[in-house]
Amino acid sequence: MVDMNALSELLQRGKAKDVKEMTQQAVDEGISVQTILDDGLLSGMNVIGVKFKNNEIFVPEVLIAARAMNAGMEVIKPLLIDNNIESRGVVVIGTVKGDLHDIGKNLVGMMMRGKGLTVIDLGTDVAPQTFIESAISNKADIIACSALLTTTMKEMGNVVKAVKDARLDESVKVMIGGAPVTESFKDMIQADAYSSDAASAAEIALQLCRKVS
Amino acid sequence: MQPDFNELLTVLERKSPSRPVLFEFYMNDNVYDTLVDPKELPSEDEDIAERVKLLLSFYRLGYDYATLLPPKESFFPELREHHDDRRTYSLNEGSHIDSWKAFEEYPWPDYSDIDYSYLEKVTSYLPEGMKLIPSGPGGVEEVVISLTGYENLCYMMVDDEDLVDALFEAVGSRLVKYYKEVAAFDSVGACLSNDDWGFKTQTLLSPSQMERWLIPWHRKISQAIHDSHKPALLHTCGNVYPVFNWISESYEGKHSYEDSILPVEDAWETYHDQIAILGGIDVNYMIMESQQNVYERSRALLERTAQEGSFALGTGNSVPDYLPNDKYFAMLKAAWDLRGITAEVSHALG
Numbered sequence: 001m002v003d004m005n006a007l008s009e010l011l012q013r014g015k016a017k018d019v020k021e022m023t024q025q026a027v028d029e030g031i032s033v034q035t036i037l038d039d040g041l042l043s044g045m046n047v048i049g050v051k052f053k054n055n056e057i058f059v060p061e062v063l064i065a066a067r068a069m070n071a072g073m074e075v076i077k078p079l080l081i082d083n084n085i086e087s088r089g090v091v092v093i094g095t096v097k098g099d100l101h102d103i104g105k106n107l108v109g110m111m112m113r114g115k116g117l118t119v120i121d122l123g124t125d126v127a128p129q130t131f132i133e134s135a136i137s138n139k140a141d142i143i144a145c146s147a148l149l150t151t152t153m154k155e156m157g158n159v160v161k162a163v164k165d166a167r168l169d170e171s172v173k174v175m176i177g178g179a180p181v182t183e184s185f186k187d188m189i190q191a192d193a194y195s196s197d198a199a200s201a202a203e204i205a206l207q208l209c210r211k212v213s
Numbered sequence: 214m215q216p217d218f219n220e221l222l223t224v225l226e227r228k229s230p231s232r233p234v235l236f237e238f239y240m241n242d243n244v245y246d247t248l249v250d251p252k253e254l255p256s257e258d259e260d261i262a263e264r265v266k267l268l269l270s271f272y273r274l275g276y277d278y279a280t281l282l283p284p285k286e287s288f289f290p291e292l293r294e295h296h297d298d299r300r301t302y303s304l305n306e307g308s309h310i311d312s313w314k315a316f317e318e319y320p321w322p323d324y325s326d327i328d329y330s331y332l333e334k335v336t337s338y339l340p341e342g343m344k345l346i347p348s349g350p351g352g353v354e355e356v357v358i359s360l361t362g363y364e365n366l367c368y369m370m371v372d373d374e375d376l377v378d379a380l381f382e383a384v385g386s387r388l389v390k391y392y393k394e395v396a397a398f399d400s401v402g403a404c405l406s407n408d409d410w411g412f413k414t415q416t417l418l419s420p421s422q423m424e425r426w427l428i429p430w431h432r433k434i435s436q437a438i439h440d441s442h443k444p445a446l447l448h449t450c451g452n453v454y455p456v457f458n459w460i461s462e463s464y465e466g467k468h469s470y471e472d473s474i475l476p477v478e479d480a481w482e483t484y485h486d487q488i489a490i491l492g493g494i495d496v497n498y499m500i501m502e503s504q505q506n507v508y509e510r511s512r513a514l515l516e517r518t519a520q521e522g523s524f525a526l527g528t529g530n531s532v533p534d535y536l537p538n539d540k541y542f543a544m545l546k547a548a549w550d551l552r553g554i555t556a557e558v559s560h561a562l563g
């Protein structure tokens with residue numbers, strides 16, 4: 001019988017091949033997909049998130065663990081659909097218009113997936129309207145924006161405004177982050193949430209999704 | 214407005230200069246074009262003209278040195294797609310070296326054949342008392358990332374350690390050679406090693422990865438500079454405080470500060486006994502706050518550090534083109550006023 005703690009451990013150590021094999025073994029043994037997902041893969045990513053937030057591990061270790069999580073997810077993805085296992089929320093994420101940085105955004109996306117959220121990654125240089133269109137078509141709970149320079153950070157205000165203009169502000173929350181972004185900037189542009197690191201971003205997103213839905 | 218490089222040297226010895234000292238990595242064309250008339254520049258050599266433009270700008274704003282970009286041949290060719298019209302790009306875009314084959318096929322720059330004569334050619338334009346501070350064609354970590362892409366590098370550090378060894382060796386050995394050569398010139402007063410190691414909450418590589426692959430090269434770079442009895446300065450952004458000892462063991466000055474990580478005031482309080490604190494007024498702060506606030510914060514910092522020294526005033530990173538000149542000059546004015554040269558500089562600014 002596959003031990004879910006062992007699966008979580010392998011994921012934390014970034015052993016993608018082993019995670020894939022063990023996930024397959026667990027499926028073959030008839031362990032429920034929900035258990036594999038929650039107690040194996042997401043639980044492993046959760047530990048990674050906490051350690052990253054506390055600076056006990058570093059981005060390279062997060063990336064390796066996320067790669068292992070993806071290897072496991074590939075095995076169970078079709079089963080999640082078959083079993084009607086719903087995601088915990090939908091996030092549309094992107095780097096704002098004029099900005100092409102993506103390391104931070106990618107990490108936030110990975111951590112959010114690690115919380116069981118569905119993440120639609122719009123890439124970089126994303127215009128406010130593109131965020132809105134994607135949020136509508138994907139019935140998103142959250143729009144998450146990343147920016148690295150003060151000059152591009154200002155675009156985040158335009159996203160908040162576009163959400164209001166589209167009358168989505170009841171159903172969609174806007175989260176922001178990136179090097180120059182602060183809590184007070186979040187207040188200034190009236191966004192809904194900010195965090196300084198990707199792991200906290202994912203925790204907040206999960207809370208927001210619970211509130212929204 | 215007499216420049217005196219010894220004032221900066223005093224700061225780098227962690228002592229108090231006789232008047233406020235300024236430090237900047239580089240500014241931008243909006244600044245240079247305000248200060249220098251193209252007619253003043255030598256017409257026969259475009260490269261020298263560009264360098265003289267910077268040199269005159271630094272001089273006219275009250276600096277005791279000018280930074281100098283490395284020669285074009287020293288840059289590591291970027292094979293990624295170019296999009297000059299865009300403001301930013303991704304750290305993942307480099308990703309062309311991801312195999313030994315790509316490593317061997319990469320057009321590595323030939324550092325045995327670089328022409329450093331510009332370091333002599335510009336001396337006739339160098340005002341008395343001023344020295345040059347050459348920077349590098351990126352730092353060891355920055356260049357490796359630009360060759361592999363950041364996320365790829367992270368995977369390679371687990372999947373193919375030997376290739377990562379080879380990459381750091383190929384880049385590091387070239388940069389050591391570069392600093393060894395430039396530091397030896399009489400016109401050079403110090404060298405700036407520029408390598409971004411951190412981001413908002415931590416370093417981009419883990420400390421153990423840094424210790425294995427990166428720090429040995431920085432020790433060699435600073436040694437190469439010290440061999441010519443010149444101070445070595447490090448420009449590195451982000452949250453590098455957990456590995457600060459590695460910085461102060463090799464470098465005399467540390468440049469780049471961000472309020473969202475550790476405001477320069479706090480960095481000075483904590484580290485100025487260990488290393489000189491260079492620059493520091495957060496770029497975001499300078500853009501978002503009023504000129505008056507920028508002036509007052511800069512002045513307070515100069516006053517706070519005057520007695521113990523080990524500080525030179527500047528921005529937290531550089532003067533990007535989206536930072537309005539007025540804000541930048543408001544910061545500088547704090548130093549000009551205390552030096553009594555505001556009228557003189559204002560004249561140069563027209």
Ligand code: B12
Pocket residue numbers: 059101102103104105107108144145146147148149150151175176177178179180193194195196197198199201300301302303304355409410411412413414450451452469470471496497529530531532533534
């Ligand atoms: C590496 C780097 C560079 C590299 C590469 C840049 C690149 N293209 O990727 C180089 C050397 C080329 C460079 C150049 C420049 N840089 Co630079 N750079 C950095 C540096 C050191 C790290 C950026 C990075 O890769 N971070 C890695 C990721 C993991 O971190 P992150 O994006 O912050 O993401 C984390 C959190 O912020 C959060 N997060 C991110 N997104 C989101 C989204 C949401 C919704 C949430 C909740 C959270 C969240 O989670 C992530 C993980 O925990 C930063 C310093 C810093 N503090 O970040 C400066 C920095 C961004 N650069 C700066 C500057 C000024 C520049 C230049 C303009 C310099 C110049 N004068 O030309 C140029 C512009 C380049 C360009 N055209 O884009 C300034 C920006 C200042 C400002 N306020 O505008 C910074 C902040 C440095 C400083 N000392 O002030 N830079």
